[in-house]
Structure formats: structure tokens, C-alpha cells
Amino acid sequence: MNDYKEQLTEAARFIHQNDNFLIVSHVNPDGDTISSSLALAHLLKDLGKSFHLVNQDEIPKRFQFLPLADQIQIMTHMSEKFSAIISVDVADRSRMGAIDSLMYDHTKILNIDHHPTNDHFGDVNLVLPTAAATAEVMYDLAHQLQVHFHRDLATCIYTGLLTDTGGFRYANTSAKVMRIAAELLEYGVSPSKIAEITLETITPGHIQILKIALSKLEIIEDGKIAWTFLEKKDLPAKTLHDETEGIVNYCRNIEGVEVGVFFKETDDQVIKVSLRSKNIIDVGAIAKSFGGGGHARAAGYTFHGSLEEAKSILRHKITKDEGWNHLGNEF
């Protein structure tokens, strides 16, 4: 923890000693990386520093309401080079995308993150693996820099906390997260508006896909596994990645179900498999055995073969898991 305090001091020094920063959020951006980048932008603005915000990809529509979000540029549209880069919510260098053309040889990087896998690639590193979100680190940094909190800054930090804790529903929802959220609400943040825009808005495309997915949902193995699938022909040409997200949760969330699975055929004989579990089955280990990754409750892998093969092989694997015989409904 003392180490973290030193990191905060060094990060603040990096900010005070440099100017004209490039703030980089991670490829395929989520709520935390965008919110934390924008929180940082507000901090720099309040300190009288200049900055540019960049991301390799487009910002999802549901985060465009965030104050300063309109200033985030697409990486390939930029030509200027920067001496000082701050990466936000970026676990390793490659997650910044094609950043090289924006860097000099002498460019220094401040790496601000919360991923336990962060490899400390920065010249200065501010990494708190126990934090629920990079937004939590940004809150600590704001205090370190002694800036005055205001609604826009608070809105950005709140959004990062909200989205990276799944709406205060994941196990990373700590007392610290809730205390920070309480303080941020004092600055006029609207918890209902932010939740509505970032967590609840669904696209008409999602409704179409969900309708098909629910019609194919099967509950098997005495109610302990629920799964569904979408074939390539079910997916409209313009389906966004976002629009199939969350379908696996409908499977997992069914009463009595331990493992929820969503199979998505992305190409002939190519099936993306998403796994979720509630209490016991380690789906991370299962995904890993198929060459994928994730953690005990949420994981995924790519299967090469037919949908029927994917299903029967996975079913065999899950029911052979050592936890399978210990399934109960314990709280």
C-alpha cells in the first residue's frame, strides 16, 4: 500500500513535469477505459495542461454522453507525435493498438491501470490490482493532485466504477467503491441517467437477436446447464459485437442453472463459445482446456468444428468437472 502511495507521487510528478499529453485508452474500448481517460482529461484540464485523447477504435454510442467524449480521436486520423503518453486501463503495450507512429524514441509512458496482469510496461507505473476499476485509481490520483471535484469529473469516475462492477453487481464491488460512489453523487452525478444510458439501453438489433436466441434456448442435465446458439444465418450482416453480448447471461441466470453457454457461429466450422457459471464449476479451466481463457465464473474459447460437436464435447467436459457432483443451492 505504501508502494501505491509512492506510485501516486511519481504519477503526479510525471503529470506536473510534462505537458501536451497523449491519453490512450485500450482497443475495443469499454466503459472503464473511456471514463477513466476522460476523468484524466478533466484532471489535466483543471491543472492547465493540454492533451489529446485517442483510441484505435470507435467509441461505443452509449459512452458518447460522457463530458469530453467528443474529443476522442481515432488513432489513424492523427499524425502528430507526443513526448508524454498516459495509457489508461491498458494491461500491456499491445492493448494500446498501433500507437508507434505517434511516439518518438524518447517518448515516456505513464501506465495507469488496475489489471492484475499489468506488466508494468510504463516508464512510470500506477497500477492497483485490487482496484475494481481504473476509475478507482483515477479517484485516488485526483486526490493526489488536489484538484477540485466537479460534476463532469465525478460523472466520468462514477461511470467507470459502475460499468466495471457490472452495475455494482460483481464480486469486485468493495466498500471503497461504494464510498467513492457516495462521494461522487454529492457532486450532482445522476446515477439513474448514467445507468440507463450505459447499462440499460438496448438496440433494436439486440432485441431481434435475443428473440432468436431465446427460441433456441435449451435447459439440459437436470436443469443445471442452459445453452443457446446463433448460427451465421441468424446474424444480420450489420450485427455489432455488442448486440450478442449478454445473451449468455440469460442462460446462466435461469433459476437452478449452474452453467450458461452461448455458442455463436462466426464462420463455417468456427464457433465462439461463451461460458458463465454461478458457484462451483470453474469455466475458466474448461475454456483453457479448449485453448481459450477467462476466469472461474466467465470464460470463452473458439471451437473449430460443427455446432453439434461443440455442444456434445462441451457437455461431456462440464459434467466430468470435479465440481459437478457438488452442485447445490448454497448462498
Added chain:
Amino acid sequence: MNDYKEQLTEAARFIHQNDNFLIVSHVNPDGDTISSSLALAHLLKDLGKSFHLVNQDEIPKRFQFLPLADQIQIMTHMSEKFSAIISVDVADRSRMGAIDSLMYDHTKILNIDHHPTNDHFGDVNLVLPTAAATAEVMYDLAHQLQVHFHRDLATCIYTGLLTDTGGFRYANTSAKVMRIAAELLEYGVSPSKIAEITLETITPGHIQILKIALSKLEIIEDGKIAWTFLEKKDLPAKTLHDETEGIVNYCRNIEGVEVGVFFKETDDQVIKVSLRSKNIIDVGAIAKSFGGGGHARAAGYTFHGSLEEAKSILRHKITKDEGWNHLGNEF
């Protein structure tokens, strides 16, 4: 606010001066009434007082994990009478159900609630209309009574706060709510388990109904209204009230939609209409004009006539609302 302090003092006195309490939660119980009753039961237990817990109806399965929930009895199964009753989250006397047979003429009632419409029917009243949940009042009462917090008590209060703020997503999610939640997490409450059980669990019956409802969903009026309906024949005989809940939100939550509507045919020519809006249209006023009730963002009414009539009359009403021409996507 001082008045509230006096109310807390009087409520504490009522508890200290009596024993063998009957704790009554409201008919058709929700998360807050059950959680707050059980929080109170823990308080009384810790003070060495005896109590019985009662409700007119069955406790929904998703609240049965709460510590002491197994002690809640069905009202009609009881014959004893009580001199001291504490009503919890009960806005008016009738919401206790058929309580009369459990009361003497001299029975005294302590009324603990947060509804702005509470009519102070108790002999002692502890009512805080600005509270997000009765659980918030229970937290204040616990401090007033100077009991030691522990995991079970904290779990009950947390669950009440969580469910009555829609998972910290409604506009009643205040800084105070979040500060209390933070403190409760320090006692070992599991935010992820509670959210999973109370907010995320869906029944196989709900999946069936949702599938039908989504297949009938229509987006009209340039994307500003989304609605769907279930006919009597769509509803399996054993459909629980819970299982059609939330369907209106799928309509409301669609990008660009301002008003979501769910029509449920409960009998021939009898249609229950649920209305939700995002920003502008006052659906409370609309529901009221049809003899129903609710507030600006969530309301409902019963329509007597055919589904087609219900739709066309409501469509006309919504688009004539004075807010209709001011619809935008403002944050």
C-alpha cells in the same frame, strides 16, 4: 429532520417498552418490506425481545435466502393475538392485509415506512419520505438502538436498499444510500450473491413469456414508442405475477424510445397496461386519465375493451401529450 430524530427516539422507546412483537410486512411482498422486517427481527433478537413475523402472502423464492426468512408465517395460519405490532414498509393500514384477527382492541402499532403517501396510521410513526427504502430507516433505527451490526443484519438492510433502488439504478439512489451500502459491505455482505439471487435470477417461465413478448414487440411513431402484448392464451395457467414483470422495460430500454408499454390481457376485454418513460412524457398523468396511477416515469391502468382499442386510444393519448413535441436525446 429534527422531527425525524424525535420519531427515532419514540420508535426506540416503543421497542424498549414492549415485547412479543408482531412484525408485519405488506401484502404481495417485495424486497424492501421483507428485508426491512427481517432487519427489524435481527434488531429485536439482539435486544433480547421476542417477535413473530407475518405476511398475508407467500414470500417470493428469491427472498427466502435472507436470514430469518424461514420464520415468516402466513397470516391465516396464525391464531395468537398481539399487543404490539410493528408494520414495515406499509403505507396504509389496508396494506397489512387481514390483520384484525391478530389484534386486541388495545393493540398499539409502530408504523415504520418511507412512502410519501404514508398516512401515519400508527400509534407511533417512524416515516421518512425522503428515504430510498424502508431499509434506510431501519439502518437509522439500528443506530438509534445502538445495536452491533453483523453480517445477517447488514445483509437484510443491504437487500432492501438494493431492491428498492432497482440495483442502485433509480433516481432515489442517494449519497446516503451509497454510504450505508459501503458500511454494510464492511460486515461481510456479498453484493454479488445478493444481486444474483434477488435481481438476476429468472425463471424458465419468464424465458417462455419473454420469448413470446419479444416476438410481438412493435416500434412505432418514428421509434419513440415501443410496445408489446400478451394475450390470455399466451400465458401458461401457472404464470406467476413476477414472470411478466420487467417485460415493459425491454420496450422502454430500446435506444431512442421514450415510452415503453406492455399490454397484458388478464380476462376477456380486460387489459392491464404498464407504462414506462425515459425523460419527458408524464406516463403518470396518462395512466391517471384512464383511472390508473403511478408516477411520471412508471405507471399503469386497467383498460376495459379490446387490445386494438387499448392500443389506438393510448397511442393517440401519448402523441397528444404536451411533451411529445419536445422529445430529444438530452442527457
